[in-house]
Amino acid sequence: MWHTIPIDKIPEEGKVKRVIMNGHKLCFATINGFVYVLKDSCPHALASLGRGHLEGDYVVCPAHRLKFSMVTGKDKDGIGYECTIYETRFKDNAWQIKLSKDKFGFW
Ligand code: FES
Secondary structure, rough: OOEOOOHHHOOOOOOOEEEEEEOOOEEEEEOOOEEEEEEOOOOOOOOOOOEEEEOOOOHHHHHOOOEEEEOOOEEOOOOOOOOEEEEEEEEEEEEEEOOOOOOOOOO
């Protein structure tokens, strides 16, 4: 189901941001005007990617510095780690994100 992303949740160009929407913990990034979203949980040891920073199209995990593509979710070094990616689109004058269902509680 598509959800409109509140404008205040969208990071400025070249930045990442930790966002919770409908119970989903997400890492948002704005790259060349496009909003990309990964699950805010590093596949290496679960650190918050939204607390990292961008290097080009890659978010750098703040814990051990692995880099993940905001576009594909895959790690830069080909180790085999892969982040969950979320589909986004610009429609009706707003960014939207596709969330499978609302999540509540701990994860
Ligand atoms: S937890 Fe992200 S690189 Fe280790």
